[in-house]
Amino acid sequence: MEVFEVFRRAGHRDPFEHCGNVIAPDSDMALLLAKECFLRRQEGQHLWVVARSDIHSFSDESVLELAADKSYRFASAYRDVMHKRERAHDRVRELQVS
Amino acid sequence: MSRAFEAVVTALADDELILGHRHSEWTGYAPHIEEDVAFASIAQDEIGHASSYYSLIAGAGHDVDALALGRPADAYRNAVICERPNTDWAFTLARHWLYDHADDIRSQALEQTSEPKLRQLVTKIRREERYHLLHADYWMKRVAQGPVEARSRIASAMASAFAEAGGLFEPFELEQEALEEGWLPVASPVLRTRFLEWATSALDELGLPGATGREETAPSEFVASSSGDLIAGEGSLAKEPAVVAEGGGRRGRHTDDLRELWIAMTTQYRENEGATW
Amino acid sequence: MTYDERLASFTERIEAGDKVEAEDWMPDDFRKGVLKFIEMHANSEIMGALPERECLPAAPSLKRKMSLCAKIQDEVGHSQLLYRVAEDLGKSRDAMYQDLITAKSKFHNVFHYPVSHWGDVAIIGWLIDGAALVTQAALLDSSYAPYTRVLKRICSEEQLHLRHGEDITLEMSSGTEKQRAMFQEALDRWWLPIIHFFGPRTVVSKDLLLRWKVKTRTNEDLRQEFLDRYVPKITELGYTFPAPIPFEQDGHWLIKDEDIDWGPLDAIKRNEGPETARRLGARKDMYDSHRWVREALAEPSMRAA
Numbered sequence: 001m002e003v004f005e006v007f008r009r010a011g012h013r014d015p016f017e018h019c020g021n022v023i024a025p026d027s028d029m030a031l032l033l034a035k036e037c038f039l040r041r042q043e044g045q046h047l048w049v050v051a052r053s054d055i056h057s058f059s060d061e062s063v064l065e066l067a068a069d070k071s072y073r074f075a076s077a078y079r080d081v082m083h084k085r086e087r088a089h090d091r092v093r094e095l096q097v098s
Numbered sequence: 099m100s101r102a103f104e105a106v107v108t109a110l111a112d113d114e115l116i117l118g119h120r121h122s123e124w125t126g127y128a129p130h131i132e133e134d135v136a137f138a139s140i141a142q143d144e145i146g147h148a149s150s151y152y153s154l155i156a157g158a159g160h161d162v163d164a165l166a167l168g169r170p171a172d173a174y175r176n177a178v179i180c181e182r183p184n185t186d187w188a189f190t191l192a193r194h195w196l197y198d199h200a201d202d203i204r205s206q207a208l209e210q211t212s213e214p215k216l217r218q219l220v221t222k223i224r225r226e227e228r229y230h231l232l233h234a235d236y237w238m239k240r241v242a243q244g245p246v247e248a249r250s251r252i253a254s255a256m257a258s259a260f261a262e263a264g265g266l267f268e269p270f271e272l273e274q275e276a277l278e279e280g281w282l283p284v285a286s287p288v289l290r291t292r293f294l295e296w297a298t299s300a301l302d303e304l305g306l307p308g309a310t311g312r313e314e315t316a317p318s319e320f321v322a323s324s325s326g327d328l329i330a331g332e333g334s335l336a337k338e339p340a341v342v343a344e345g346g347g348r349r350g351r352h353t354d355d356l357r358e359l360w361i362a363m364t365t366q367y368r369e370n371e372g373a374t375w
Numbered sequence: 376m377t378y379d380e381r382l383a384s385f386t387e388r389i390e391a392g393d394k395v396e397a398e399d400w401m402p403d404d405f406r407k408g409v410l411k412f413i414e415m416h417a418n419s420e421i422m423g424a425l426p427e428r429e430c431l432p433a434a435p436s437l438k439r440k441m442s443l444c445a446k447i448q449d450e451v452g453h454s455q456l457l458y459r460v461a462e463d464l465g466k467s468r469d470a471m472y473q474d475l476i477t478a479k480s481k482f483h484n485v486f487h488y489p490v491s492h493w494g495d496v497a498i499i500g501w502l503i504d505g506a507a508l509v510t511q512a513a514l515l516d517s518s519y520a521p522y523t524r525v526l527k528r529i530c531s532e533e534q535l536h537l538r539h540g541e542d543i544t545l546e547m548s549s550g551t552e553k554q555r556a557m558f559q560e561a562l563d564r565w566w567l568p569i570i571h572f573f574g575p576r577t578v579v580s581k582d583l584l585l586r587w588k589v590k591t592r593t594n595e596d597l598r599q600e601f602l603d604r605y606v607p608k609i610t611e612l613g614y615t616f617p618a619p620i621p622f623e624q625d626g627h628w629l630i631k632d633e634d635i636d637w638g639p640l641d642a643i644k645r646n647e648g649p650e651t652a653r654r655l656g657a658r659k660d661m662y663d664s665h666r667w668v669r670e671a672l673a674e675p676s677m678r679a680a
Binding site: 115119122123125126127129130131132134135138139141142145146148149152162163166167186187239240241243244245247248251359362363365366367370372373374375 | 421424425427428431432433434435436437438439440441444445447448450451452454455458468492493543546547550551553554657658661662664665667668669670671672674677
Binding site: 012013014015070072073074075077078081084085087088089090091092095096 | 394438442445524527534535538539550552555611612
């Protein structure tokens, strides 16, 4: 017997999400069991099972942290667009006068 | 801030900037699409580290860009290995692996500095560098233990990269002052010995010939034999350890490769003095 | 079920707004059409990395050096997402890549043009990504579900690129006369290619992808949305347009079809644009000289060893 991790997806627009796990002898049985354990109220329209032994992760997950400043990867870094627009429009007027 | 502090931090920043610039040249061209994305992050990390180092020594106006892009080419203090063109993925990997391990040894020592701002920064940078080491180690292993052509290419690239890696531990300008002032914890020659010890055993473990003792770079010297083993071309073995050149980068002695990089990197900045972007 | 019955039920599903998954039955025309469309989108993302990549070494500040590198990285990431979706429709990434570098497949017209300075970065980031966002947002409701799922992420990253591009534009527009001249010069070069980007008017009756609801809006509809949104902003910044010059009418910014010179687009459709051969050549050289890397990656896992 093996642990299978269970993933379900509500609809076509959504990603699969982890929702639990089951113990089963193989993937066929895992599907049969997961359906009733996790989708019996129609919580999803799509179902995956993956053997836990086929799932891998970093032994030290702190490598996933952003250690240094990466603000330029986020839209919030460009929040002052209104102010910059006004400044650019001022510059245009200034050039038109001169 | 002492002159020695400024000199040492400039060299650290320049290494990161120039190597980050080279790494970023792969963006859009790396030999595997997923790797393109991963390597672009490493390039950004190095440029970000450069920016942080420069900010430690930037003047009251905090103009990091004037330091990064506004100096003449002979004012850069990066090690020569950083300015070499990417050439191909093999050289890029060899340099990435050597540099990030050298940087690990260097920053481990620097983490003991008595300068609080430098210490904080180095600790932060080291957290990000762990991914670089995992990435570099994985790739080296995969390529060095891979098919014959991969092994032969990485062996040649390693030979030429390794010959210049010692330049990363060429003493900094004003290093003696820095040691006397007490904030630079370990002298470069000591770190260089640590690096060589690490490299000798790491290359040996990978089955690469880099540390077995060769003098000059000649990428074609290692060829794959019919059995698939890498054999050295005749006469390439030397008695002395392989890291030779001191480089000169720490004293501002660079190659035409930096000149070319500098023109590409700084012209737009220099031609628009006072402009903001 | 006969083929006709399957086709009828498939058509019915599409008409009802249902979405198609890779593992579902689909007519060959649908599979081929969607594959070609997504393959071109993927090609465009990876080729779209190159013009900006050419501007990257000269980035005028470290902040922009990092943010532009991150932006190009996102575009490469988009190609990764899209090639994966296309692969699941039955063509390997390697086959797509080879078709790309040997000029057998296509990529968007705007990535066939040269760049010369930071003004190009502003135009690409703001207006070309702006144009791309208009077309891609229209695909979020596409009938091919795996495509819509990756587009969700792509569009949100394009939103960021748009802000980044506008930020660069506004800095340049508030700056020196030389900086403003750089933007205007770039706009003069890029305006016609941007208009071409939307393509000629859609012939609805002949457009299979529109009928299958893979695409949801016509070319002229998307172009109009772009013009209405961006022409006022560009005008307010004090810049002028080359042909085809937009004009205002009934609250819309229009251009006349007869003002558009389609000649350059025809050349690009034959993969004969100004930078096509050079950029594809550089990619091919890299591909050919790094076969050994692909071989090293194709070796079995090292974990057991």
